[in-house]
Amino acid sequence: MKVHVIGAGPAGSIAAISAIRNGHEVVMSEDHPVSGIPENCSGLFSKDGLDSLNSFIDYRKLIINPINGADIHLGTAMLRIRKKGTVAYVCDRAGLDQQFAANAQSIGAKINYGERITGQGDFRADTNHIIGADGPFSFVAKHFGFPKITKFASTIQADLPYRCEDPHAVEVFLSNEKFPGFFAWVIPHDEYTAEFGVGTELNGKNKAIDAWNNLLRLKGVDYKEPVKGATIPLSVRPKTAMRKGPYSVSLVGDAAGQVKSTTGGGVIFGGNCAAIAGKHIGQPLKYESEWRAKFGMDLLIHSKVHDYVAKLTDSQLSALGHRLKKLNADGFLSEEGHMDKPTKMIGPPALFHVMKNIAGLL
Numbered sequence: 532m533k534v535h536v537i538g539a540g541p542a543g544s545i546a547a548i549s550a551i552r553n554g555h556e557v558v559m560s561e562d563h564p565v566s567g568i569p570e571n572c573s574g575l576f577s578k579d580g581l582d583s584l585n586s587f588i589d590y591r592k593l594i595i596n597p598i599n600g601a602d603i604h605l606g607t608a609m610l611r612i613r614k615k616g617t618v619a620y621v622c623d624r625a626g627l628d629q630q631f632a633a634n635a636q637s638i639g640a641k642i643n644y645g646e647r648i649t650g651q652g653d654f655r656a657d658t659n660h661i662i663g664a665d666g667p668f669s670f671v672a673k674h675f676g677f678p679k680i681t682k683f684a685s686t687i688q689a690d691l692p693y694r695c696e697d698p699h700a701v702e703v704f705l706s707n708e709k710f711p712g713f714f715a716w717v718i719p720h721d722e723y724t725a726e727f728g729v730g731t732e733l734n735g736k737n738k739a740i741d742a743w744n745n746l747l748r749l750k751g752v753d754y755k756e757p758v759k760g761a762t763i764p765l766s767v768r769p770k771t772a773m774r775k776g777p778y779s780v781s782l783v784g785d786a787a788g789q790v791k792s793t794t795g796g797g798v799i800f801g802g803n804c805a806a807i808a809g810k811h812i813g814q815p816l817k818y819e820s821e822w823r824a825k826f827g828m829d830l831l832i833h834s835k836v837h838d839y840v841a842k843l844t845d846s847q848l849s850a851l852g853h854r855l856k857k858l859n860a861d862g863f864l865s866e867e868g869h870m871d872k873p874t875k876m877i878g879p880p881a882l883f884h885v886m887k888n889i890a891g892l893l
């Protein structure tokens with residue numbers, strides 16, 4: 532069958548590769564003249580997550596910095612998590628998108644760069660199979676009447692000269708007074724450079740600029756250069772695939788809202804879901820049920836944790852942080868923490884932690 536993929540970001544290219552491997556022909560439309568630019572991403576991915584996509588990309592040449600931990604500030608409390616080895620990589624995100632797209636092209640995908648889909652007449656006439664991989668403001672989703680994404684974060688980020696105390700650990704700041712509804716981050720690229728970023732939940736007034744100034748003040752950094760802004764979807768669409776008239780339509784990646792609402796990370800979940808979409812061309816409901824069975828629970832837990840934390844005052848956040856420290860949560864996360872999949876930590880690892888470190892039974 533022929534497939535029209537809209538968007539050549541990571542999700543679109545992975546869906547294309549998967550569809551071609553499953554015997555289909557793919558044409559892609561990409562608004563920009565090249566994939567991955569403009570770059571609006573911190574490029575931080577779990578090692579496990581990147582490995583889960585290794586049949587689509589060899590990411591090793593795109594690594595900028597290995598990461599083995601995080602300092603998570605909850606109000607006045609700080610959880611210091613350090614893993615024994617590398618758990619994540621900061622990668623060249625534009626390079627990653629370009630490599631995914633080149634890999635799709637190398638097995639036969641035709642990518643029409645500079646082609647923006649804006650109306651019914653822009654869909655290819657020779658196929659009814661459409662994959663919407665066109666990001667958080669998906670035209671495809673709107674055109675076919677999918678339910679809306681209801682929550683977004685507005686972000687600002689820039690690479691700054693910065694002396695990193697630990698160049699392999701990220702810093703995360705949760706404070707609903709300074710960064711309402713989301714958080715701020717410092718992600719080291721090396722000893723002397725880091726990406727600074729903030730996100731705030733978008734409801735009414737956009738508070739990202741205030742949050743950015745709060746982060747600079749908090750870190751004692753003066754920075755007057757231009758900064759980039761972008762948007763992250765924070766809720767999964769209740770429906771991501773449908774038949775409509777002659778069309779079968781699947782949404783993947785940010786277009787579907789397949790993003791961890793706690794961190795805004797979307798490449799790993801979106802990419803894995805896109806691989807499933809490519810397997811089920813013409814069977815949108817199979818796609819929907821398979822991706823929800825594999826990843827729905829993890830995305831739901833991220834969303835519940837985000838919604839809970841977003842409602843806390845800074846003093847409640849501090850109290851929570853101090854309580855977690857007493858429960859040796861940083862010790863637990865250092866041993867058992869998983870960046871993407873909270874379901875991996877629930878069950879035997881959590882029970883073991885409670886028995887050993889809290890109840891002192893083992």
Ligand SMILES: Cc1cc2nc3c(=O)[nH]c(=O)nc-3n(C[C@H](O)[C@H](O)[C@H](O)COP(=O)(O)OP(=O)(O)OC[C@H]3O[C@@H](n4cnc5c(N)ncnc54)[C@H](O)[C@@H]3O)c2cc1C
Pocket residue numbers: 537538539540541542543560561562563566567571572573574575576646647648649664665666667669670686687688728761762763783784785786790795796797798799801
């Ligand atoms: C500040 C920030 C930091 C982030 N950091 C991380 C991180 O560290 N790790 C992580 O995993 N995720 C991160 N994310 C999220 C991540 O960038 C997204 O989840 C990811 O880009 C989603 O991939 P996608 O292919 O679904 O969509 P996109 O990457 O948005 O690609 C969509 C493509 O579709 C094209 N397009 C859109 N509309 C049309 C149209 N009508 N016609 C044709 N083409 C169209 C666009 O040009 C674009 O190339 C971050 C996001 C932001 C904003």
